[in-house]
Amino acid sequence: NAGVTQTPKFRILKIGQSMTLQCAQDMNHNYMYWYRQDPGMGLKLIYYSVGAGITDKGEVPNGYNVSRSTTEDFPLRLELAAPSQTSVYFCASSPSSSDTQYFGPGTRLTVL
Amino acid sequence: GENVEQHPSTLSVQEGDSAVIKCTYSDSASNYFPWYKQELGKRPQLIIDIRSNVGEKKDQRIAVTLNKTAKHFSLHITETQPEDSAVYFCAPLYSSASKIIFGSGTRLSIRP
Numbered sequence: 001n002a003g004v005t006q007t008p009k010f011r012i013l014k015i016g017q018s019m020t021l022q023c024a025q026d027m028n029h030n031y032m033y034w035y036r037q038d039p040g041m042g043l044k045l046i047y048y049s050v051g052a053g054i055t056d057k058g059e060v061p062n063g064y065n066v067s068r069s070t071t072e073d074f075p076l077r078l079e080l081a082a083p084s085q086t087s088v089y090f091c092a093s094s095p096s097s098s099d100t101q102y103f104g105p106g107t108r109l110t111v112l
Numbered sequence: 113g114e115n116v117e118q119h120p121s122t123l124s125v126q127e128g129d130s131a132v133i134k135c136t137y138s139d140s141a142s143n144y145f146p147w148y149k150q151e152l153g154k155r156p157q158l159i160i161d162i163r164s165n166v167g168e169k170k171d172q173r174i175a176v177t178l179n180k181t182a183k184h185f186s187l188h189i190t191e192t193q194p195e196d197s198a199v200y201f202c203a204p205l206y207s208s209a210s211k212i213i214f215g216s217g218t219r220l221s222i223r224p
Contacts, residue, residue: 035214098163
């Protein structure tokens, strides 16, 4: 099993550009999550999904969108990138809410 | 509301000594209490978790204790080693929203 994979690993965007961060898991987990981690800080939940077709907002959803059309994939869309979105983005998955979250390797995004 | 407080924010201990990190939460319905470790430049990984039906759980040098009445749980690391140097996050489950909220993290340094 590959676990949780994320692409790209690094990306530099200009202000106003858009992009999609990809996340996939091959563990058949129902729950998937997107977090951002600013330098030296904790993890902030952006969006999460409890199953295909269901998504919900976390603590910091503004400026982002998600979709969950399959169990395996949970892409995160950034529209109109801003410098405040410079961060490391982690995707995670778990079998249920009260279970281990398995994290992907992260995507380091810089908006200039 | 969803509130998680983690203390201390930084902790430096002599190699071989013990370290204790405390996490306070606000949701009295929480029933799942994990701790994650994040090494520099790496993804977070679960190191130990506890559910509300037990008061303590041990795994070799690591233990977690839970006080549901006072709404706090603690991570205990004994006989600390250099590889214990990392940032540790508590992440209690907020049952009403089926999501975990990460604490702000504790940076643990082990002095040789």
